[in-house]
Amino acid sequence: MLALSKERDNFVPEADDLVVELRSVSKYYGEVAAVSNTSIGVRRGELLCLLGPSGCGKTTTLRMVAGFVEPTSGSITINGVDMTRQPPYRRDTGMVFQSYALFPHMTVAQNIEFGLENLKWPRDERKARVEEMxxxxxxxHLADRLPAQLSGxxxxxxxxxxxxxxxxxxxLLDEPFSNLDAQLRLRMREELREVVRSVNVTTLFVTHDQEEALAMSDRIVVMNAGQVEQIGTPGEIYESPETPFVAKFIGWCSLLKxxxxxxxxxTSAAGLRLDGNWSAGSATAVIRPEHVRLSTDDASGPSYQGRVLQAHYYGGATRIVLDLNGEQLTMQERFPFWRHPKTGDLLSVTISTDDLRVIPAEEDRR
Structure with a gap:
């Protein structure tokens, strides 16, 4: 049973009961660690995303849950039963592969029915289930078509x-939208989320697309170099990154040491000062584009003069890279076409520190 959180605009499980649990799981290929000492729990009914760059270990983690890859160490349980060494067909999981892996010689209905037939479902029940799906x-209306006759x-x-x-x-979903064009990706992720919600199935999916993860997930696991960097809701991951890697990987930002x-x-290394109430010590400031705004007469806080290094027009907004006192900051604004900024222009900006994140240096966080 899912309930809408009053604190965040996303669904969170009412109970913390875990359907999938990885405990200290590692996977080595020779001396190379694809996944290292990773512990993750997927709650009942939630949609959990494994997010990270290529080679971070997210697909290996998914395939270990599915049973296609055996962990070097650690354990994997599904509904409280140890499945670490069990084959895929004993794990009670359903997987959508990146390539979809539909049988080309079978019709749509036959593809859907295939697993049910292997499980010896009665014919009438199989037919009814196919129609339901x-x-x-x-x-x-596509039940009798072959996969080659379908769109992506x-x-x-x-x-x-x-x-x-x-x-x-x-x-389990492995990059389910990677073969679709941009507009279809947007539509399909909304449709998939609605379908998953309607059947209330616990879902673990892999993507390298940050926007996709933020839009679809209840929680996100950010992975890097085979390890978990941070686990949290989309809002927590974006607004309160715990490491510079998470801050830089999720959305756009400028990192000032x-x-x-x-x-x-x-005070940045180049002397840019930001007033706030942060803990003393070495730190990194995470400045999102929305923290940097054009100065107005009634703006609160100091204004800074910045020179435009780059200006990229994206239709609804322009993303600008500014040089402020030797530091490069990214901002995003909507400019009328007749005063679109150009390289070399000077802009007066204000940096909002209300929601700005300052991360203590690694040695200070230990």
Whole structure:
């Protein structure tokens, strides 16, 4: 049962019961650690995302849960049962592969029915379940088509229907939108989220797309070099990154290294000062584009003169890289076309410190 959190605009489980639990899991290939000492829990009914750059270990982690890769050490439980050494068909999971992996010689209906037939479901029940799944993904009119006759989005939905047909305890998604164009990706991620919500299935999915993770997830696991950097809700990951890697990987930001003085203010290595109430010591300031705004007559806080180094027009907004006192900051503003900034222009900006994140240096966080 899912409840809408009053504190954040995303769904969070009411109970902390874990459907999937990885305890100190590692996977080595020779002396190379693909995943190192990783512990993750997936709560009942939630949609948890494994997010990170290529080679960070997220797909290896997913495949260990699925049973296609055996951990070198650690344990994996599903619904409290140790599945660490069990084959995939004993794990009560359904998987949607990056390539969808539909059988090309079978019709849509036959693809969905395939797993049910292997489980010896009675014929009438199989047919009823196939029809139910086709209605769920809103494609009942395509039951007799072959995969080659479907669009990419339709193939993705059929692969999802096939995975859900057997009522798995856990749904596993490996980069499910990577083969779709930008506009279709946006539409399909909303449709997939609605389908997953409607059947209330615990879901673990992999992506390297930060926007996708923020839009779809209840919680995000940010991975880097085979290890977990941070686990939290989308809001926590974006607004309160715990490491410079998480801050830089999630969305756009400028990272300024410097020092917080006894008065709580931050001074960057190049001398840019930001007033605040942070803990003294070496630190990194995380400045998002929304923290940097054009100065106005009624702006609170000091103004800074910055020279435009780059200006990239994205239609709804322009992303600008400024040089402020030797520091490079990224801002995003909506400019009318007749006064679009150019390289070399001077802009007066204000940096909002209300929600600005300052991360203590690694040695100070230990």
């Amino acid at each position: 086709l209605r769920l993904v809103e494609l009942p 989005g339709q193939q993705q939905r059929i692969a999802l229907a096939r995975a859900l047909a057997m009522r798995p305890a856990v749904l 410097g020092t917080v003085g006894p008065d709580g203010s931050f």
